[in-house]
Amino acid sequence: METQTLAQQTTVSIGICAVTEVENTLRLTGQILAASNPGLRIKELVIATDISQGMLNLLRQKISAKKLECIVPVQARAASISSIAPLFDGGKVRIAYSFNGALNLEPDIEKFPLELSKVVERGGYFVCSVRNILCLSETIAHAAVLQLDKIAPRRKQPTMVSVGGIDIPAFYYSTKFMSRLFEPYFKLKKLVGLPAFLPPAYLNDYCIRFRPVTSLLEKMETVLAERFPFNRLSDQTLFVFQRR
Numbered sequence: 582m583e584t585q586t587l588a589q590q591t592t593v594s595i596g597i598c599a600v601t602e603v604e605n606t607l608r609l610t611g612q613i614l615a616a617s618n619p620g621l622r623i624k625e626l627v628i629a630t631d632i633s634q635g636m637l638n639l640l641r642q643k644i645s646a647k648k649l650e651c652i653v654p655v656q657a658r659a660a661s662i663s664s665i666a667p668l669f670d671g672g673k674v675r676i677a678y679s680f681n682g683a684l685n686l687e688p689d690i691e692k693f694p695l696e697l698s699k700v701v702e703r704g705g706y707f708v709c710s711v712r713n714i715l716c717l718s719e720t721i722a723h724a725a726v727l728q729l730d731k732i733a734p735r736r737k738q739p740t741m742v743s744v745g746g747i748d749i750p751a752f753y754y755s756t757k758f759m760s761r762l763f764e765p766y767f768k769l770k771k772l773v774g775l776p777a778f779l780p781p782a783y784l785n786d787y788c789i790r791f792r793p794v795t796s797l798l799e800k801m802e803t804v805l806a807e808r809f810p811f812n813r814l815s816d817q818t819l820f821v822f823q824r825r
C-alpha cells in the first residue's frame with residue numbers, strides 16, 4: 582500500500598508543565614489515528630499552552646533535551662484560549678486536553694467553555710481532569726485516623742497552591758458544576774474517577790500502611806471507576822466532552 586502524508590493533526594494542551602503528559606497523549610492520539618487511517622503517515626503538532634512563562638521555559642528545556650520539536654509552547658490563559666486560533670489551519674482542532682487540575686487554577690472558569698468551543702471543531706473532543714470538591718477516600722482516610730478537622734478539606738475555597746514559585750488560588754469543582762458549565766457547547770461522553778477508591782497521592786503513606794486494603798481498592802478501581810456514584814466522588818474526575 583502506498584504511504585501518504587496525512588494533513589497535519591494538531592492538538593491543544595492547556596496548562597502544561599509535564600512533557601510526559603504530551604508524550605503520552607501524542608502516542609495515544611498517534612495510535613488512534615494510525616488505527617483509523619491504515620497506511621497513512623501521520624504528522625502531529627501539539628500547541629502546549631500555559632499562563633506561566635517560567636513553566637513554558639521549563640517545557641522548552643525538556644523539548645530540546647528530548648528533541649520533541651512537534652511541541653510548540655505558547656503563552657495563553659485558559660479563559661482566553663481562543664487567542665491561539667490563528668496558529669493552526671482553519672482556526673480549529675479536533676482534540677484539546679487539560680490534565681491534573683490546571684483548570685482548577687483558572688479564576689474565570691465560567692468563560693472557558695465558550696472560549697474553548699471557538700477552537701474545537703464540531704464533533705471534536707476535549708478531555709480534562711479536574712480536582713473534585715468531594716473526595717470520598719480522603720474523607721474516609723481522615724475519619725479512620727480521627728482527623729475530624731480534615732474530613733472535608735476542599736469545602737474551604739480557594740486554597741493557595743504554589744506553581745513555579747508563585748502562589749495561585751485553586752478552586753475545587755463538583756462533577757455537576759463542570760457538566761453544567763460545558764453543557765451549552767459540549768456533550769458529556771464519559772466520567773471517570775481518578776482514582777475513585779484509592780486516596781489521593783498526598784495520602785500515599787496510608788496506602789503503604791494499609792497494603793491489604795489498598796490492593797483490594799486497586800482492583801475495585803479497574804471495575805468501578807467509571808460507574809455512578811464512584812466516578813463523582815474521586816480525587817480528580819476525568820471528563821470526556823464532545824463539541825456540539
Ligand SMILES: C[S@@+](CC[C@H](N)C(=O)[O-])C[C@H]1O[C@@H](n2cnc3c(N)ncnc32)[C@H](O)[C@@H]1O
Nearest residue numbers: 596598599632633636658659680681683686687
Ligand atoms: C497543576 S499544574 C498541571 C500541569 C500539567 N497538566 C501536569 O499534569 O503536570 C498546573 C499548570 O497550569 C498552569 N496554569 C495555572 N493557571 C492557568 C490558567 N489560568 N491558564 C492556563 N494555565 C494555567 C500553571 O502554570 C501550571 O503549569
